[in-house]
Amino acid sequence: MPSFVTHLESPIDGSRHDARRPQTTHQGRPLLVRYDLAAIRRSVSREALARRPASLWRYRELLPHEEDRSAVSLGESTTPLLACPRLAAELGLERLWIKDESLLPTGSFKARGLALAVTRAKELGIKRVAIPSAGNAGGALAAYAARAGLEAYVFLPADTPLVNRLEAALYGARTFLVDGLITDCAAVLQAGTGPMAWFDVSTLKEPYRLEGKKTMGLELAEQFEWRLPDAILYPTGGGTGLIGMWKAFAELEELGWLAHPKRPRLFACQAAGCAPIVRAFEGGTRFAEPFPDARTAASGLRVPRAVGDFLILDAIRASGGAACAAPEEELLGWMRRATALEGIALCPESAACLGVLADLVRRGRIERQERVVVFNTGAAQKYVECMDVELPRLAPGEQPDWGALAESATCTPRGT
DSSP: OOOOEEEEEOTTTOOEEOTTSOOOOBTTBOOEEEEOHHHHHHHOOHHHHHTSOSBGGGGGGGSOOSOGGGOOOSOOBOOOEEEOHHHHHHHTOSEEEEEEGGGSGGGBTHHHHHHHHHHHHHHTTOOEEEEEOSSHHHHHHHHHHHHHTOEEEEEEETTSOHHHHHHHHHTTOEEEEESSOHHHHHHHHHHHHHHHOOEEOOTTTSSSHHHHHHHHHHHHHHHTTTOOOSEEEEEOSSOHHHHHHHHHHHHHHHHTOOSSOOOOEEEEEEETTBOHHHHHHHHTOSSOOOOTTOOOSOGGGOOSOOTTHHHHHHHHHHHTOEEEEEOGGGHHHHHHHHHHHHOOOBOHHHHHHHHHHHHHHHTTSSOTTSEEEEEEOBBGGGOHHHHOEEOOOOOTTOOOOHHHHHHHOSOEETTO
16 A cells, blocks of 8 residues: 655644655754545545554554554554543543553553654664663663664663563663653753764654544544543643644544544643643643753653654633643552552553543533543553552461451552
8 A cells, every 4th residue: 555645744834744755854844744645535534443453553554654564553543432431530530541552562552653753764774773761661762663674772760660661672772761851861862863873753853643643532532432531631742643633633533534524622631740831832832842950650651851742732712622631649659549440550640630520520621521541651550650559468377357457458659
């Protein structure tokens, strides 16, 4: 199947760029992939799509690689959209779903973006790739680079969660810890680009990770039978997923595939310890200032400056949504509560969405009857630091007071 990509476009000045050459940014800002949507509309229908295997690659016409055989895959299946009635009741909602990205390869939504970034890098003849990461993206790049036979370099903050550190090295990437934040990792990467000649696949520093993340929106539309939900809450660090879904909805609208043209309100959810998008949204600016002294238990949200800040803010404003921050002290509580109520291993970044959602419902910004989707962007098991608890211990042959013991065995976080 041929590619339907026509060119890359700068959303800042509208300039066109060649999609058949390696590209990074234009004037320091992202480039977006554009397609011949009229040709796609003639080529494929929603009904034909439904007969394909349930994977990320079913949306082939809306993906950027030039040949099917080029796809670098680890088996990216469609992720489940799980109804959460008990959690909904606790939040004061009637209809709440969690789209669980933790079931993708490497345990997070980062698999989508890195599958497409590595696929396209290999097609363009790139041999060495590098990434600064707050955690999950580093592991995903390492895995897909290994699958593709590319050399990978991963730069992580020194206090990145343990599993993220270990998995990148396990997949064979040259993995380095940097004293500082993801922005400091990016500076180290940038300084090494000349001597090492690696290709930077940072968030929105190349055009194709966005196209992989876009498939979250395509899947969601199909799972809702082409009638989109009323509200989407998305944990927002670099924001590629939120930007990608808004792009997906625009493309689906132009294809005429949506049963109803109304798009969801998008809520960019951050933690109070690192909320640059929230500050910019509340301040009415299009670009976000770097967030000082960024600290949060949700490591994936610890992005003090997002290169796609204006695209995030444009999308949430156009949708009628908002950027909101959850109190830092509520994150682990929501993570544990949601996991225990619904059996979904929720990551701390997505727990921020629940803190935000509770506040939005209280204030009437989201109404009880609305259809609401929260994205779980990673598996709780990758955040062992957030899972550490005091468990009751029994001696062999001991006959405890089971009633009292059951009351105490509530997985109290260690140190509380």
